Amino acid sequence: MYKSIYVHIPFCKMICTYCDFKREINSDENIEKYIDKIILEINEVKHILKTIYIGGGTPNILNDKLLDKFLNSLNKNIDKNTEVTIELNPELITKSQLLILKSNNVNRISLGVQSTNNNILKELGRLHTIEIVNDKIALLKKYNFENISCDFIYNLPNMKLSDVDDMLLFIKKNDIKHLSFYSLEIKEGSRLNKLKYKIDNEKEEEFLFYFQNKINLNRYEISNWSKNENYESKHNKAYWNMEGWKGIGYGACGFDDNTYTESKGKTSDWKYTYEKISIEELYKDILIMGLRQVRGINLNEEKNSQAFEFYKNSIPKNLIIIENNYLRVKEIDLLNEVLLNII
Numbered sequence: 399m400y401k402s403i404y405v406h407i408p409f410c411k412m413i414c415t416y417c418d419f420k421r422e423i424n425s426d427e428n429i430e431k432y433i434d435k436i437i438l439e440i441n442e443v444k445h446i447l448k449t450i451y452i453g454g455g456t457p458n459i460l461n462d463k464l465l466d467k468f469l470n471s472l473n474k475n476i477d478k479n480t481e482v483t484i485e486l487n488p489e490l491i492t493k494s495q496l497l498i499l500k501s502n503n504v505n506r507i508s509l510g511v512q513s514t515n516n517n518i519l520k521e522l523g524r525l526h527t528i529e530i531v532n533d534k535i536a537l538l539k540k541y542n543f544e545n546i547s548c549d550f551i552y553n554l555p556n557m558k559l560s561d562v563d564d565m566l567l568f569i570k571k572n573d574i575k576h577l578s579f580y581s582l583e584i585k586e587g588s589r590l591n592k593l594k595y596k597i598d599n600e601k602e603e604e605f606l607f608y609f610q611n612k613i614n615l616n617r618y619e620i621s622n623w624s625k626n627e628n629y630e631s632k633h634n635k636a637y638w639n640m641e642g643w644k645g646i647g648y649g650a651c652g653f654d655d656n657t658y659t660e661s662k663g664k665t666s667d668w669k670y671t672y673e674k675i676s677i678e679e680l681y682k683d684i685l686i687m688g689l690r691q692v693r694g695i696n697l698n699e700e701k702n703s704q705a706f707e708f709y710k711n712s713i714p715k716n717l718i719i720i721e722n723n724y725l726r727v728k729e730i731d732l733l734n735e736v737l738l739n740i741i
């Protein structure tokens with residue numbers, strides 16, 4: 399039985415150039431109807447959860463009343479150990495919103511910062527500036543939110559190594575405990591793809607190398623860093639360890655009992671489709687997801703050791719290591735090479 403849920407709020411004020419998530423600009427009336435529908439689905443979840451992740455889109459596009467009603471529906475699934483994360487767009491954070499998050503047990507914030515360079519933010523179509531982000535982080539701390547994660551993208555158009563330095567300074571100054579640092583990808587539905595923007599792969603490596611040598615946080619996954627184990631994302635670890643989660647809402651995916659769930663349709667009407675996978679596919683996914691983590695996968699778990707046994711001969715021995723019964727990639731930057739052999 400799943401112990402995590404992901405709830406998708408697929409609405410935004412503006413569409414960013416790099417984005418191809420399931421999201422759209424819609425009226426307040428339709429957003430309210432959407433929330434009412436997902437509350438009905440949440441009401442069917444009766445047990446206490448280990449993690450809840452509210453992502454988007456822009457979850458804090460909801461007005462205070464609607465946000466409170468929505469979060470309230472999740473309270474029956476939360477106890478003192480539940481990690482409850484919400485993605486926030488910095489420019490939309492208000493004091494009253496933070497009070498609502500607090501009173502509804504939200505204890506982890508994921509901020510979409512993306513860059514510290516205001517010109518780049520503008521080009522991306524983001525509605526915040528770095529000054530706004532700094533102010534909103536101060537406000538979050540004032541309201542006792544200290545488990546804050548920031549998302550950044552590297553290898554963006556016109557980005558320089560000095561932007562990485564600024565980002566590192568921002569992290570230090572604001573004492574950010576968790577960081578997701580993603581390389582720009584040109585996805586099919588994005589505006590950058592329509593503009594035929596081409597990624598410079600050499601620069602991508604240069605940015606990562608530069609960042610990795612200077613960052614003062616621990617890398618625990620291919621794109622994630624944290625101050626210590628306490629600040630690692632429990633929710634994402636449920637994905638990487640294939641622990642089972644339910645996706646709720648248009649654009650949400652799930653996995654449980656060897657079955658993937660996808661939601662198809664539109665924000666006013668969506669249906670879930672289910673695909674049961676074979677044991678071989680499960681083993682492959684266990685390795686693909688688990689090896690993204692720097693500490694690797696726990697071979698004490700039966701399904702993990704079976705997955706390794708199944709694919710053992712496909713993975714070159716010089717790329718992997720087993721330590722304390724954890725299987726991991728020797729150098730995490732070699733992950734793609736290992737995955738290519740598995741696939």
Ligand code: SF4
Pocket residue numbers: 409410411412413414417418419421454455456487510
């Ligand atoms: S990146 Fe986030 S804020 Fe921008 S359009 Fe996509 S979902 Fe919306």
